[in-house]
Amino acid sequence: MIHKIIKFLDNRVSFEEVSAHCDIPCKIYDPSPAQLAALTVIRMLDLINEFEQSKNLSIEEISQLSRLVAQKEEHAQKVKEEVTVIWGDYFKQPQFEQFTNTHKLVHSIMLQASRCKQSTDKSNGIALLKQVNQFAIDFWTTKNIDTFVATSPYPPAEPVVYPWLNPHSS
Amino acid sequence: MFKILKIKGNSLSPALNAGDFVFTVTQFFTPELNKFAVVEHPFYGKIIKRIIRINQQGDLLLEGENTSSISTFDMGWVKPEWITGLVKYSFKCSSTQTIS
Structure with missing residues (x-):
């Protein structure tokens, strides 16, 4: 009743x-x-x-190689986009104060992702994952969520940072 | 002294839903734990959240009522001078109640 009266007034005076x-x-x-x-x-x-x-690649193999290269570069670009969104949209002054190295780390990830595009050296990919893992640790820490490192349960079976989340009791 | 405000957004649901009205005291109030405060936040603008902590300097921590709310951490410590009102009553679509 009172809500209706106030709503009526709201329609008049906003x-x-x-x-x-x-x-x-x-x-x-x-x-x-x-x-x-x-x-x-x-x-x-x-x-x-x-x-x-x-030595001699068949057309089939050349096609497959092309697809692999395209996927490598697409996912290197995806790393850049995903990290940029968190850095630009989620991180704000309190988070930057908590992790003063964030700008440097994000810039370093951008450069490393570019190196992955430019070469076929696996060490570049490993270095990229290491930096992204560090970014993940910082991100979860800003949310007061602990992390742990485990080997990914699928290829390339590299160490990945995961958040410790509380499972539902039911 | 007093002001009626209209709720926008659902981060305080189910306590307060979008479209509900609140009756607020805008002067001579003392922030209290668990009360809803209207705050002029320098980053988020005019927002309403529940007070969950007050430190010795009078700074406050705020919280929404559900997970869709911006977090306490994002809002940071809220200075007492940013508080523009305290909610005394709410007028919901279904009923009127005192906010505690």
Whole structure:
């Protein structure tokens, strides 16, 4: 009843609005897509380097190699995009104060992702994953969520940082 | 002294939903734990959240009522001078209640 009266008045005088402020949709941030993309870069580098032994590639093999290179570069670009979004949208002054090295780390990830595009050296992919893992640690720490390192349960079976999340009791 | 405000957004649901109205005191109030405060936040603008902590300097930590809310950490410590009102009553679509 009272709500109806106030609503009636609101239609006449328009009460000021105050935002309960949902941060939807941009509150959903997670570094795992960047980590998966970095793993994919390494996997593609492994598969690309298997062709090194081949002397004469068939058309089929050339096509496959082309696809692997394209995927490597696409996922290196994806690392850049995923990290950039978290850095640009999620990280704000409190997070930058907590991790003063963030700008340098993100810039370093950008450069390393470019190196992965430019070469077929696996060590570049490993270095990229290492930096993205560090970024993941920093990200989860800003949310007061602990992390642990485990080997990815699929190729290229490299160490990945995962968040410790509490499972539901039911 | 007093102000009626209209809620926008659902981060305080189910306590307060979008479209509900709140009756706020804008002067001579003392922030209290668990009360809803209207805050002029330098980054998020005019927002309403629940007070969950007050330190010795009078700075506050705020929280939404569900996971869609911006986090306490994102809002940071809220200075007392940013508080523009305290909610005394809410007028919801279904009923009127005192906010505690």
